[in-house]
Amino acid sequence: MGIKAREAVNFLGLIVITATFFVLNGYWGSMVIALPPPEDTPEEILRTQIIIEARSPIDGRFLTAAEYIQVQAQLQQVPPPKLDPKIRDQIFLLRLRKTLLQFFPFLNF
Template sequence: MRPTTTIQLAQMLLCASTIWQVSLPARASIALDDEIPEEVLRAEIITEARSPIDGQALSSAEFAELVVTTKQQIERGNADVAANSPKLKETLLLLRLRGFLRSVGVPIK
């Protein structure tokens, strides 16, 4: 091939790839217009809730507060168990070490 032919071919390929990249998002948005995004489907809005403890009706603010306090109590309980169990501490240390070694690339079965 002559140099001018090679340059022309490169220019045509660049032009074609640019057109493809510009038109691809437009085609994707046309195909997805009638679909609901996954983020929206995952979001759960609770307007009326019942307490899992006694079944009382709660407002959304009260329910959110109950969820936060329950999570805090569970975390505190887990921390207390971990602090009192040396075998559990050792197991957690080994699991963290295994995860680190896997992330570095050491093959572990």
């Protein structure tokens, strides 16, 4: 390979590297465009705003803040489910059977 051919390859490599740099530099500048518009309210400010009206999670009607707190407190106080002991035993046995069948699939009971 001659000296002129080597210089041509080096020059071509320099052109490719320079073109790649300018193309990538153009993409980096476009990332700034992805910012939200200045009139958009930042999330940090929205999180500090006090909510004075809300909707009921039960039927969707509008509630005041005090009514909403009362509804949320009522929903938090869920009574423990009362299940018949016979049904509870049947569920336990079904779960036990399912577990045993996973380990011993040849059992058919």
